[in-house]
Amino acid sequence: MKIEDALKVNLAGLELEHPIINAAGTCKYLTDDELSVKGLAKSSIAAIMVGSITFTGCEGNPGEVYRSTGNLSINSRGLLNPGWYYYYLKNLPLMIRLTHESHKLFFLSVVGHPDECARMTGGAFELGVDLVELNLSCPNVWRNGHQEKIPCYYPELVAEILDAVTQEVGEDPIIAVKLSPLFDSVLLATVAGVIKTHKAVKVVTAINSIPNGLIYGEDGKPLLSSPKGLGGLAGPSIKPIGLGQVAQLRELLPKRISIIGVGGIEKGRDILDYQRAGADAVQVGTLLFNKGLSGLRLLDDLIAEWYKRGAE
Ligand code: RRO
Secondary structure, three states, rough: HHHHHHHOOEEEEEEEEEOEEOOOEEEOOOOOOOOOOOOOOOOOOOEEEEEEEEOEOOOOOOOOEEEEOOOOEOOOOOOOOOOOHHHHHHHHHHHHHHHHOOOOOEEEEEEOOOOHHHHHHHHHHHHHHOEEEEEOOOOOOEEEEEOOOOOOHHHHHHHHHHHHHHHHHHOOOEEEEEOOOOOOOOHHHHHHHHHHHHOOOEEEEEOOOOEEEEOEOOOOOOOOHHHOEEEEEOOOOHHHHHHHHHHHHHHHHHOOOEEEEEEEOOOOOHHHHHHHHOOOOOOOOOOHHHHHHHHHHHHHHHHHHHHHHHOO
């Protein structure tokens, strides 16, 4: 099989040239830096994910919000974004055009209450977004020192959000649901059960960062400035957890639902492992945060792996 064909993936009917997508969080703006839509449009990425965004916008958390150390990263960005109207009224149409002109797909990640998710999802599809990812797994939202619920740990809240979105957009558009690791397999099965009853959901993304990790620096202080120094853990060390979640989800979900694997991907071999576990495509976060667009040499490494396995 030719390498171009071997790399292609089908994600819920969308054809991607290869499996690599940037994870939500890595790209929020049109032009700011190399991890902007403009930068990614010129890169080898297969689809551009913008977000996560919220309806009213968020200032993000103050102080130190990202550190990478050894094989882990920890973040508490707190959903920094300028809000829905910044996107809907001007930037989203331009972002989508630029992406499509570069022959890539455009995905948008949204976070919010059920009515906000429904409104943003409806608006996004109206403008021509190819897929909306509902981020039900943001670990870093604090109000007055208290952490907000992470929706995917509450099956009834998952159902409420999916009901509201389906009511707004129907069952045809391509909706993805992004999950935290659900370590209890009964809870994972329950959440998968809710997801599969909603026909609009055609993709599940697993996993978001592992909530509420804590890393101390040499000085004995937490690396992050968030309350108690807590943040979402990502990077190569979490790969076995991502793989375990993908493998379980592949058994729990019907074939019509594609899976995007995330967590600790740095090399072509990591992508093959996620595909072995049942993923159709992958997202990369920490790799891009740490290395910028040069992290996308990952694609060359994937191609090298394919040649090793005897592609033409
Ligand atoms: O912005 C963040 O702090 C954040 C989000 Br929304 C998310 O989904 N996952 C993450 O690790 N950080």
